[in-house]
Amino acid sequence: MGKISLRPNNDYCPQTLFLYGTYDENGNPDFGLFCWFSYIWDGELGVMCCIGGNKTTRENIERSKIFSANLVTEKLLAVADHLGNTSGSDPDKMKIDLDIGKGAVLDVPILNDSPVNFELEVTDLIQKHDGEVILCKIRNVLQDESLSSDESVDKKLSSIAPVRTTARTYLGNDGSNLGAWGEPRKRL
Numbered sequence: 001m002g003k004i005s006l007r008p009n010n011d012y013c014p015q016t017l018f019l020y021g022t023y024d025e026n027g028n029p030d031f032g033l034f035c036w037f038s039y040i041w042d043g044e045l046g047v048m049c050c051i052g053g054n055k056t057t058r059e060n061i062e063r064s065k066i067f068s069a070n071l072v073t074e075k076l077l078a079v080a081d082h083l084g085n086t087s088g089s090d091p092d093k094m095k096i097d098l099d100i101g102k103g104a105v106l107d108v109p110i111l112n113d114s115p116v117n118f119e120l121e122v123t124d125l126i127q128k129h130d131g132e133v134i135l136c137k138i139r140n141v142l143q144d145e146s147l148s149s150d151e152s153v154d155k156k157l158s159s160i161a162p163v164r165t166t167a168r169t170y171l172g173n174d175g176s177n178l179g180a181w182g183e184p185r186k187r188l
């Protein structure tokens with residue numbers, strides 16, 4: 001099988017999706033959709049992520065140094081797609097049906113319908129030319145009680161059905177095609 005050389009891209013490298021929750025300076029919650037999210041080790045598990053360009057999420061994180069990362073599931077996909085395709089500067093962005101709670105340890109908005117919520121505190125903000133890399137300490141993980149059962153991991157994953165993405169396409173937990181970016185929000 002031959003290979004072809006391509007410009008930088010990450011197609012066919014699926015990533016897990018998260019909705020980052022922040023408050024603006026007036027205490028209003030904002031959620032944005034993000035996939036450049038992974039983990040680091042520094043004596044304990046931490047998180048690293050990248051935000052490119054100007055975004056409300058980025059402004060709020062730079063100011064407050066705290067945010068939540070809420071795992072996106074198939075049930076949440078239509079709202080997630082809306083939140084990932086609408087800027088926080090749009091006054092109507094957050095006028096959708098969302099069950100918003102609060103972190104248990106940090107003053108961050110969380111999505112109650114997401115089964116896993118990270119409460120994150122920024123330790124390092126690495127400014128690049130048009131984006132920034134953010135390193136975080138995990139201050140708390142909120143998890144649905146159902147995930148503490150003795151069932152196998154694969155059964156629990158199929159019950160919560162996390163969404164992955166690659167090539168501007170959403171994929172279900174079973175690998176099925178859930179639509180191109182911008183499509184699921186049409187169901188709202």
Ligand SMILES: Cc1cc2nc3c(=O)[nH]c(=O)nc-3n(C[C@H](O)[C@H](O)[C@H](O)COP(=O)(O)O)c2cc1C
Binds near residue numbers: 034058084085089
């Ligand atoms: C599937 C998907 C994944 C995304 N992942 C990222 C990401 O990892 N980093 C980033 O800077 N923007 C990412 N975005 C773009 C932001 O979600 C988008 O700019 C959003 O409008 C930001 O909202 P805000 O202005 O309220 O922060 C993604 C968008 C989509 C649709």
